[in-house]
Amino acid sequence: MSTGIVTDLRPPESSSAIVRKLGAMTLLSEMEISFLESLQINRIQVEDQVDFIQDGQDLKATFIVTSGWAIRYLLTEDGRRQILSFALPGDILGLHINFQRKSTYNAAGIHDLELAVIDPLRTIEVSQKYPVLSAGFSWCTAREFAILGDQALRLGRLSAFKKLCHLLLELWHRLRLINETDGPWFELPLRQIDLADALGLSNVHINRQLQDMRRAGLITQQKNWIKIEEVEKMIEIAEFDTSHLAEFRI
Amino acid sequence: MSTGIVTDLRPPESSSAIVRKLGAMTLLSEMEISFLESLQINRIQVEDQVDFIQDGQDLKATFIVTSGWAIRYLLTEDGRRQILSFALPGDILGLHINFQRKSTYNAAGIHDLELAVIDPLRTIEVSQKYPVLSAGFSWCTAREFAILGDQALRLGRLSAFKKLCHLLLELWHRLRLINETDGPWFELPLRQIDLADALGLSNVHINRQLQDMRRAGLITQQKNWIKIEEVEKMIEIAEFDTSHLAEFRI
DNA sequence: CTCGAGATTTAACTTAAGTTAAGTCGCATA
């Protein structure tokens, strides 16, 4: 720090999403930030609804979402889809690769997705040379588990209405961490059928519940954007546990 | 190898479950095996249905299941329970700890659970000194994700009957890897209400479906033991993807 | 052997969500 005055510990908005994400949890050195940026040199664009990882196929690369969203999902034999999780900017896919290097899920782009493609060997480099980033990646993994646990709770034990509230709150909290919310507003690039497949419901029922939510004054939608009218009230309704996605600095 | 003749690459049955589990995937050296055993010196017993990890509380230790089963679960405000996953012998809990070191789930013992309690710092030692074990732990993590993904598919998109078949197949495959099956038989230390809470169903409905399965000749139960009469047929019914839990050696 | 708590079973009834099908809307393209 040459100026000697620190006005904001967080990395600037211009930095990549993963830097913003990890920087929200711990102070990153210039070296760590530039290493993270160097990981993300090789980029690809993925079209809407196009797979870039396929269940059962070789998974040779690790990906970091640099912008846009991705979905991880599974299919039943009759073609029904279960979305397992949403990958948002700064999220890592394929960090833990099994010995067989076969994927156990599909992943596809949503709307406009841009990915950084990384040689998995470089993640080993992280654990040897960058202990802070290594801890950061471990935190990302713990976070993924927390998110998947919440997804299981939603799928198994919440009503359709609460499922929707709970998922919207998860997305809002995760997007806020990487500075991609505008107050109570955020961009939701999902069709109703995507919400249905994430929550184990039919598209018709999602439609009914969304209308109930609008009528109850809980949300407002405009194009691809959605506003959560009263976050606290919705947290109450959905029994959302904010500590699972808590923001803080060590 | 002093004898020069290798009769069986797998660690003997006398070794601990995590050695059997990792040994099923890769050849472990004597040093690696004895390190794993040394990790598991400090053991505790956990009573049936008693929590050893609590949602929101500090998580200061990493655990390895040495015998018996554990459940990871969440509760809704009105006390309904969603079991996220079963931890079987050789499974690790709390491997990835977030910066805050707060748990995002509860964990409790089932039947007779014995755990090894480990200082989380020792898992860092693994990544620095034991690259094969480090890869093994990474494989464990990938496997946990695959298991949670299958759980989400079950909860969101399978019928009650298929849910049950699918879960029983998962447990059979996982137990077989650590040599805890007896052909088509395995010990199932769960009450019907535990199955219900794992599958997002009511205990009454689990009872109905179990009876249908018995009548269809798919399973036989005796005390705490269960037999899958025709694994292949059940795999077909449940649309179970065995490659998600594939056994193989590198 | 008896008792009692917990677990399982059974039945009657309810309900949340699914299915199907026929609209309507919105927007990108010709």
Add this chain to the structure above:
DNA sequence: TATGCGACTTAACTTAAGTTAAATCTCGAG
């Protein structure tokens, strides 16, 4: 400006699973 496809909406009807409650089983403690 017209056209057509995908997304959304609405309604009527079906169904899988939940709820409640009572009966039965099981097995360990006394």
